[in-house]
Amino acid sequence: MSHSLLKGFEVEMYTGRPDGTVVGCSSEAAAAIDGIVTEPDRRNLEYITPPEASYAAQLQHLLEPRQRLRQWLQQRQLTLLPGSSLSLGDSQRFERSDPDNPYHQFIEDSYGTRVVTASVHINFGLESSETIMAACRLLRCEAALLLALSASSPFLDGQATGAHSQRWRQFPITPQQVPLFENHQHYIDWMHAQLKQRQMRNVRHFWGSVRPNGPERPQQLNRVELRVCDLVSDPRDLLAITALAELRLLQLIDRGRSEDPLFSSELSAAELAELADHNDQQAALASLDAELRHWRDGRTISARQWIQDQLQDLKTWGDGQPAMAWLDRLPALLARGNTAMQWLQRQQSGESISAILRADSAAMAALEQDLLKGGLG
Numbered sequence: 001m002s003h004s005l006l007k008g009f010e011v012e013m014y015t016g017r018p019d020g021t022v023v024g025c026s027s028e029a030a031a032a033i034d035g036i037v038t039e040p041d042r043r044n045l046e047y048i049t050p051p052e053a054s055y056a057a058q059l060q061h062l063l064e065p066r067q068r069l070r071q072w073l074q075q076r077q078l079t080l081l082p083g084s085s086l087s088l089g090d091s092q093r094f095e096r097s098d099p100d101n102p103y104h105q106f107i108e109d110s111y112g113t114r115v116v117t118a119s120v121h122i123n124f125g126l127e128s129s130e131t132i133m134a135a136c137r138l139l140r141c142e143a144a145l146l147l148a149l150s151a152s153s154p155f156l157d158g159q160a161t162g163a164h165s166q167r168w169r170q171f172p173i174t175p176q177q178v179p180l181f182e183n184h185q186h187y188i189d190w191m192h193a194q195l196k197q198r199q200m201r202n203v204r205h206f207w208g209s210v211r212p213n214g215p216e217r218p219q220q221l222n223r224v225e226l227r228v229c230d231l232v233s234d235p236r237d238l239l240a241i242t243a244l245a246e247l248r249l250l251q252l253i254d255r256g257r258s259e260d261p262l263f264s265s266e267l268s269a270a271e272l273a274e275l276a277d278h279n280d281q282q283a284a285l286a287s288l289d290a291e292l293r294h295w296r297d298g299r300t301i302s303a304r305q306w307i308q309d310q311l312q313d314l315k316t317w318g319d320g321q322p323a324m325a326w327l328d329r330l331p332a333l334l335a336r337g338n339t340a341m342q343w344l345q346r347q348q349s350g351e352s353i354s355a356i357l358r359a360d361s362a363a364m365a366a367l368e369q370d371l372l373k374g375g376l377g
Contacts, residue, residue, distance in 0.1 A: 003253075004053035004322050005246055006125030006223075009062060009238070012039060012046045012118040013231060014081040015073060020088050020357025023078055027097045033072055035065050040104040041116040042097035043086070045069075051125055055239050055326055062235040063372055070365065082339065082360045084118045084153035084167040084230040087353055091116070091157050106201060110172075117153070117167040122226040122242050123213060124249055129184040131253065132212050134260050135224040137180055138252050139245065141261045141272060141295035143209040143228040144279035145310070148303040149241050149330070150229040151287040152339035155353050164340035165230050168284035173277075174207045175199040180269040180276075181212075182262060184221070191218040209280055224249075228280060233339065233364045235371065236329060243326035244307075247314050250321060266297045287338055304334055 015029070016022040024042030037046045047069070049061035066080065073079055081087075091113045098104055107115055126132045139146075151164040163169045175194055181187040194200045203217040209228040214221035226245060232238040248259075257263035261272050275293050282290040288304045301309075311330060318324045336342065343356050 003250055005249060006051040006053050007058060007242060007246065008051040008123045008125075008223075009049045009058070009242075010046055010121040010123070011049075011062065011231070012044050012120070013066075014044045014083070014086075014118050015078050016043075016081045016361075017077065018079050018358060018361060020081060020354045020361065022081065022086055022088065022090075024095045024097070025073075025076065025078065029069065029072060033065075033068050036069060038097040039116075040094075040097060040101075040107045041113065042095045043116060044118050051123070053322075055243070055323070058242075059235055059239060059371065062238065063368055066368055067372065070368075079361050079365065081357060082152065082231070082233040082364055083155070083343075083357070084165065085156050085161075085170075086113070086116060087153075087155040087158070087357055089157040103201070114170045114172050117171055118231045119167060119227070120150070120229050120231055120238060122229065122245060123223045124226075124246060125223045126249070129212075129221045132214075132221045132224050133181050133184055133187065134252060134262075135249050136210050136212055137261050137272075138248060138259060139224060139226055140180065140208075140210045140276045141265075141279075142248065143226065143276065144283035144290070144292055145303055145307050146226065146241055146245060147209075147228045147230065147280060147283040148287040148290060149244075149307065149333060149338060150232050150238075151283070151341070152230040152232065152343075154340040154344050158353055160344060160347060163285050164287035164338070164344075165284040167230055168228065168280060172207065173209075174205060178206075178208050178273065180262060180273045182269060187212060188218040209276070230340075233360070234367060236326075237333060240326045240329035240333065243323035244310065244314075244330065246323045247318050247321060247327070248310070250323075251314070251317060254317075261295045265295050267295070271298075287340060288334065307334060 014022050015025055022043045026038040026042045026045035030036045030038045035047050047065040052058055094108045153165050153167040156166050211225050212221045213223050213225040252259040279292045290303045291300055294301050346356050
């Protein structure tokens with residue numbers, strides 16, 4: 001049975017000069033352009049795509065706001081920058097987009113520039129709250145694979161950090177310990193307890209790899225939000241990664257408990273939560289080369305191998321699913337490496353971080369032009 005979930009993206013990007021220097025202008029951009037939203041630090045901004053099942057439509061939704069933004073930036077000799085960390089700096093200084101906002105003050109005081117990262121959050125619409133909980137469990141136990149495919153932040157302040165996703169290494173995961181939610185009521189009770197203990201300031205202040213989302217959290221839910229991915233500059237690769245996650249969710253809906261870690265793992269719920277967090281950190285360090293632990297039985301497996309196994313399984317299961325066509329991009333991504341791996345290779349061959357960013361921000365702009373003209377291959 002072929003099926004598609006509603007999907008939507010929240011895309012955060014840095015603005016800056018063509019040479020890769022980050023220059024903040026989010027409050028001005030948000031005031032001038034419909035659909036552009038500020039972040040607490042003015043050096044990055046966000047746009048959100050509407051919920052839409054079709055991948056072709058989402059490709060347009062991903063490209064269109066960038067075009068309007070680019071035209072506005074161009075008049076200021078600025079552009080959009082690739083990557084998910086302050087590659088050339090300055091991480092010592094917080095640049096407030098809205099100095100009068102008390103929540104932003106709290107963020108700056110509590111976390112400083114650890115939050116000044118660029119990422120992409122992927123939302124999948126699901127029918128029932130219990131399906132959303134099962135989706136959270138599966139995606140949380142496989143989030144490391146999606147981070148491994150998307151890693152794009154190996155640099156900070158003009159240096160290689162030793163990680164492929166510096167963003168996920170520095171991002172202040174809040175609360176630090178999150179259980180594997182066993183059902184909707186477990187999540188509701190846990191949220192109320194966190195708010196009461198002031199572990200979280202509000203319902204939005206739940207910053208993990210995956211979270212339930214909806215109009216009235218924690219009670220009313222309508223989607224699962226995957227928050228682990230670094231910024232993927234090429235929207236076709238982003239859609240391929242999205243297709244992998246969507247197909248896993250469709251398998252979960254189709255196969256039920258056999259794809260739900262709570263019911264089909266040899267590990268306890270507490271061990272699974274620990275395994276998932278450990279895997280995320282390993283993927284942040286070494287992405288596709290990371291040695292992870294499989295949620296089914298705890299065995300060690302490389303991220304690359306685990307993804308290849310999944311692609312093989314999906315090939316036999318997913319015939320006729322609209323998302324399957326997008327998976328064709330992933331073998332090439334696995335072979336060449338993600339953005340972070342390519343950047344590190346180029347740096348080791350003698351290219352400067354500034355030269356890498358200059359070339360890739362120009363390539364990103366050119367690719368968007370091609371895609372808008374219909375070169376979607």
